[in-house]
Amino acid sequence: MFDNFIDDRRVPAVDGRTLDVIDPATGEVYAAQALSGKSDVDNAMVAAGKAFRGWRRTTPAQRQTALLRIADAVEARAAEVVRVECENTGKPVELTHSEEMTMVLDHLRFFAGAARVLEGRAAGEYMAGHTSMIRREPIGVCAQVTPWNYPLLMAIWKIAPALAAGNTVVLKPSETTPASTVLLAEIAAEHLPAGVFNVVTGDRDTGRCLVEHPVPQMASITGSVRAGIEVAGSAARDVKRVHLELGGKAPVLVFDDADVAAAAEGIAAAGFFNAGQDCTAATRVLVQEGVHDEFVAALVEQARNTRTGPPSDTDVLYGPLNSATQLEKVAGFIDQLPEHATVHCGGHRVGERGYFYAPTVVSGLRQDDDIVQNEIFGPVLTVQRFSDEDDAYAKANGVRYGLASSVWTADHQRAMRASAELDFGTVWLNTHIPLVAEMPHGGFKHSGYGKDLSMYGLEDYTRIKHVMSSLG
Structure with a gap:
């Protein structure tokens, strides 16, 4: 049972309601979670509001120490944390440990250090007889x-900068994946004052209660465009700050001078990882006409050598899709393809148990096709042709999203031109998907606003106050 974690203790929903939690690798219910309502959110907000009065007055060094201790505690229990995460998501155990756990610890420790180096303008006399400073x-x-x-x-991307800056948190995980967040709250509670980090589980209505509540001064969400628009509208009515990291439709530009084999290998890995369930996934590939057929053949070969399977299988790149709903959505894109599209491989469910979907490559697509314009969030890579740079940039930018992109070319000057022309928050050159804590992650247009990671991410969780003193 995954209960709420409020004011340093696990508590069920006030009215006792629960919601099933399903293992996506089997499609079977394996646990339950608290289905929180307004009273539960009220209790969490009261705890967070009370804790804020003390936490805001802690020094950066004290907050750093707390976050470092949380990181050490998570690392000490890494095997347990990974097991819980994989049971809830169906992710491969070994990859989750080597890829995701490494980032979890690194990002926690980065924000622990960042807490002590916030910068602002130097204090000075900008008006005669008065000294100004920034808080x-x-x-x-x-x-x-x-x-x-x-x-x-x-969860780390959310709580680490918020806590480092001196805020308190009430966090709601997705209704399909509450397990690791509740465990994280329990681990963190050993190193934080009561009420600093609270978790309420539940459905979309729980999330609405959270965002609409009068206590929080900021709403931060990573999710769909639909959810982001709803959150922004709700927050606007109460003039809350909003931090949105929403969907993506990353263009991957492969020019005719690129190393085709290396590009196909890198793009396949970045497109199929985590079953393509990544806002930055390399799933919308644009290939220059001169190497189009060669590249498609290389990409199909990569796809056919990519396997999906349960968490215990050490030879798979990715696990199942998140839910029956997500499986239906991904399959729907393939079922509704236009006649001019060609499915080279995949395009079907794998097995009858769980929500596994085969690595899929589709070509022959046009710019206005639904599968090109909308986020699939599955292991499906689409391929379009382009003629020259202008055509490439027009097609790349011709979607409502603006989160991430990549360019594959041997021409440095072309790469620099592309980095300026592409209307996306990240542009990778001859690689796709690496993230580092020191650099910002966030997009433009319908991909939202605000930055995760980096000092920019920490600054998003602060407010700026001008203090002016008369010198007499």
């Missing part, structure tokens, strides 16, 4: 909502 202060209680594709990592 960076925590915003207050932060309402946070995390997605199901990286439950633990996204």
